[in-house]
Amino acid sequence: MNDKDNNSPEEKESLDFIRTIIANDLKEGKNDGKVITRFPPEPNGFLHIGHAKAICLSFGVAHENNGITHLRFDDTNPTKEDTKYVDAIKNDVKWLGYDWDDRLHYASDYFSQLYDYAVQLIKIGKAYVCDLTPDQIREYRGTLTEPGKESPYRNRTVEENLDLFEKMKAGEFENGTKTIRAKIDMSSGNLNMRDPVIYRIMHASHHRTGDTWCIYPMYDFTHCLSDSIEKITHSLCDLDFEDHRPLYDWFLDELKTPCHPQQIEFARLNISYTILSKRRLRRLVEEDIVDGWDDCRMPTLSGMRRRGFTAETIRAFCARIGVAKRDSMVDLALLEYYLREDLNKSSNRVMAVLNPLKIVIENYPEDKEDILECINNPEDESAGSREVPFSRELYIERDDFMEDPPKKFFRLAPGREVRLRYAYFITCTDVIKDDSGEIVELRCTYDPETKGGNAPDGRRVKATMHWVSAKHAVDSEVRIFDTLFTKENPMDDSDGIEYVDAINPDSVKVLKNCKLEPSLADAVPGTRVQFERLGYFCADTVDSKPGQPVFNRTVTLRDTWAKIQKKQGKKK
């Protein structure tokens, strides 16, 4: 079939356990040699990078085997779902780079088939109408160590069950007064098998079926049957559903269905300093702890996209972390590594000063101006170059000057000469302070012979700094992000601190007085650039306007100096 990846015959790539299973199935000719997977989100929240792992897996494995993938909304609980989420989810999957073509499905499309399956189950004596209240059902279920006891309604006749089910459907009963339950085994060690509820009464309007139904099927009943109806071959889900597999198989074995898909479970993604749980992320949104699902600190695809992540980065990351069954916590640094690797190659360089300190080049004529040619991307020659103006008054980064520099600080200091990128060598001659002793301005001289950044006499300089011409500068707001949580594992509350109370107070800083080089004035929202020496930034898609750009810092550059500082701080 596809023996395209024989580029290194000696090193046969190792497959993860799911791809191994599928490869074997194919070899044995199972499923007529087809691979059909599905991605089944419930439209009750936004997708996050944990979902991206599942999407890359299900879509990826199908694609690799000439198969297809369905996008199916698992919308069986109308009280929690909304079309705004289905739109967001579709958008995110598409953005990630996957295409379901015409295979867009909804579990709600199968409501009437599902109803028929339930009738079938009743008819073969494997399901019954139960009048127990939710509290009673819990009581009857038993505990992890003690068996449950059978419902007093368990042995109703098929006729009575059919009649009652019909009436449930017709809306004759109140919410919570009756359920349909599968008749399995109240003493099973697996609680899911203790007569699970498969239908409940919910007088609620559904985002797609409106008020057609007042009874809705439960996940366990719906999912396996939806998979079968769609002729899914491999149904991939997370480890939480491992205990549900016997039930998944039970329904498919008892009922006359088109096929019996194979459910395979894998470990969900965890990343340090973040939370990957739709339920918990929703709480951050609902309690206004963040500014919405697309807040740049959120691990949602929409938040990451707004912050400046590329789909390529996320796909590369998901490919690298692998698929296995053990619980793991991936280092945030790995995600950032792929981010930088991608952005380094694709982002144009530009100069911007986040925390400006004015300098005046005293021997540079007031009416003079230089237009300097700057390379857009040293990693990509085809990106070309641009012109940047230089003049007598400039802004440099406040951090790039120290009046009393420690060892290993190479940047500007009194009497020291450094290079301004693409411009000239300058030497600091004077430090001007205000009444409180704060440095407000630097006086410098430049060497006209060093235009472009090289000294004809061959003398060298330890540092190269970025700068922006004061009179040409574009004012901008820049947002600096850090991890949302202070704890490596925010889920770990063994210290008595819940994740909502472990929010990093410095997770966002808004810098209002930033100075950008003029080429950035009309940056198109969504544009990704590298601010030289600072990091990768993305023009905000919500707040950035032509003439008034707003940038989000996606990630810093690797910062050796920061590391040195940290070490020096530790020594002291």
Add this chain to the structure above:
RNA sequence: UGGGGCGUCGUCAAGCGGUAAGACACAAGCCUUUGGAGCUUGCAUUCGCAGGUUCGAAUCCUGCCGCCCCAGCCA
């Protein structure tokens, strides 16, 4: 005390009876008009522990230990 999983470097993760891949992180050095990028080198005598089988075990067997999930009319 029930059922289901999982334990290989700081973090992910290969390995499937023949003598521990790779990546990130970390460290040292080279190079550099971004303290960026790039390059070089180092980094598990040992695979949760203890026995056993075998010429040979991370891989097979037995017994322990540890961690995760399950008691929604959520998915």
